[in-house]
Amino acid sequence: MNVTLRGRTEHFRTVAFDARKNSVLLIEQRLLPHEFKIVGTKNFRETALAITDMVVRGAGAIGATAAYGLAQGALAFRGNDLKKFSAHVEAVYKTLGTARPTAVDPLNAMHQILFAMAKGESVAEKQSLALAAAEEFANEDARHCEEIGQHGVKLIRDGMKILTHCNAGWLAFVDTGTATAPMYAAQAQAKESHVFSDETRPRSQGATLTAWELAQQKISHQIIADNAAGHLMQRGEIDLVIVGSDRTLGRTGEVTNKIGTYTKAILAARHKIPFYVAIPLSTIDWKLKRGFDIPIEERHEHEVLGAWGINSRGMREYVRVANPTSGARNPGFDVTPAELITGIITPVGIFKPKNLWKHRHKLGYTK
């Protein structure tokens, strides 16, 4: 999407590739929203480290980074020995595949690259197929988000006020994003909207990443404390909620997403406000039978006990907010049942959550 730097607006993808330098180009997300910087990794090890250290985060974005990283590793190989090349590619795959142990997106993305490479007969051919497959993966991710936007935009009427939670924006994907895609599509159709971005404590992705995106895209928006949505709904100030999802159960329609999503769904249901979840097909889990079985990551308590921001000297700093002798609970995600969800916006259409299973073949069902 667009970023304006020193008055000039340019289009950027979250993840891209510089073939001349054999380098993966990433928006350094840890510096946002206070600084915009593109970093180029020198080799696949640096690319893996960028995933580990969260230079890049978000399902689609880390998938594309691993895909490019695998191509980058393959392209760095010198020689024609197919056996040695295979051993090298395996090492690259393992390094990138363990960069974020719990994430499945890097693995799924790399499998696509490996399948494509298998068709090549020489090292050079495999290298070139790897890069083409990585580019295709990234383009497909961006295209799917565009398609989510085209379906989701039908929900947005001119003048609507939309609530979103956390960041399911273009920074979490290669481009456009999922929850934000309908908003960007509405803008393209000159439909005015106003977005309320939940702060999304404890990591504040709504106040930092989503707000930065919306500001860059010149979409009217305001940040609210996570406590405020209920009041705004009660006073008729929210018309629609769109969020993303880390994992959606294809069998039940339950949605796992950032902590607080479940609360917003309950609030929306009480106020009869439509609550939509925008997802790429890759995040549908066709195996799991109960949302209750999804393990909820308990994150470090320092996230709840303080906050990161820019101090008066312009430096990034963590401040301890909470009482120094108190601890915290910090569940990272929650599970929203299907009954609270009006619809799931996918690249192939909008579905009632209970109907995902019925339409599974259209939705990329895998056993």
Added chain:
Amino acid sequence: MNVTLRGRTEHFRTVAFDARKNSVLLIEQRLLPHEFKIVGTKNFRETALAITDMVVRGAGAIGATAAYGLAQGALAFRGNDLKKFSAHVEAVYKTLGTARPTAVDPLNAMHQILFAMAKGESVAEKQSLALAAAEEFANEDARHCEEIGQHGVKLIRDGMKILTHCNAGWLAFVDTGTATAPMYAAQAQAKESHVFSDETRPRSQGATLTAWELAQQKISHQIIADNAAGHLMQRGEIDLVIVGSDRTLGRTGEVTNKIGTYTKAILAARHKIPFYVAIPLSTIDWKLKRGFDIPIEERHEHEVLGAWGINSRGMREYVRVANPTSGARNPGFDVTPAELITGIITPVGIFKPKNLWKHRHKLGYTK
């Protein structure tokens, strides 16, 4: 309540009076939870300033501060001229009464002192009556909180997990607090409980003041992000919710309290968890007919856009968390309808919110 300083546990009130020095003693709440300090005001002007600058906050606490401040001002008068004394007291009343323009507690508290003083015939007698009345006001505030605890403790079973929001603890009153009173009473009866204290963004009173109180009182507790309560309720980890209230409508049972209270009430209702509001009688509004008519203060956006805390050098600092080019909405309070409230805990018993009007004479009804 108790505060432990350098290993020694002492009892403190939030607001007290040093008659020898004619000084109002206040816990400097702006330094909490990182530093505990008692400040003594030199004169009624300093006392008013302490209210304005929020050295002291909370309905009961600022009421008692104004009551003591009025006595302090009266006691500082030299001479026997009743006319001059009256003019002086009026000036003191005005100074303290305008220290927090929207608060009614200082005015109501001072009216009690003025009524008591009216019975005196000389300056000396009026001065002594003023101090006695201020002491009585403070003692009554503490006693009412104790009584709330005695009624509320019946709701707490051994091992319960209790959620609270914001700070309706002893720091908001002279002692004991309202929402916290049943927890302290349960502790006194050796009933074990565990308290989840909502962080309460944007001002984080739950993470700072409530957590500090509970830690000082050695009550098992953890801070949670405001986003986490729904998930904990879904997983059966919360048995009871108790919050305070700034204004409760005697005619409808609607409760105004810190932003986010309404959300917690909706969550509790969905999960069939009892939701109680603990209040002193002075916060019941017998006039207003609709909660919708309560003006909701829109506070400064910097509260939402950043956080105050202690930096790595041990200094208190504000950090800007949010995207620098984004703004915020910041409603300070919300209104919870009676249907979501299981009961109102008062010093004279627990009532269904719809029954407040029926029991108005017991509840200190004033036209």
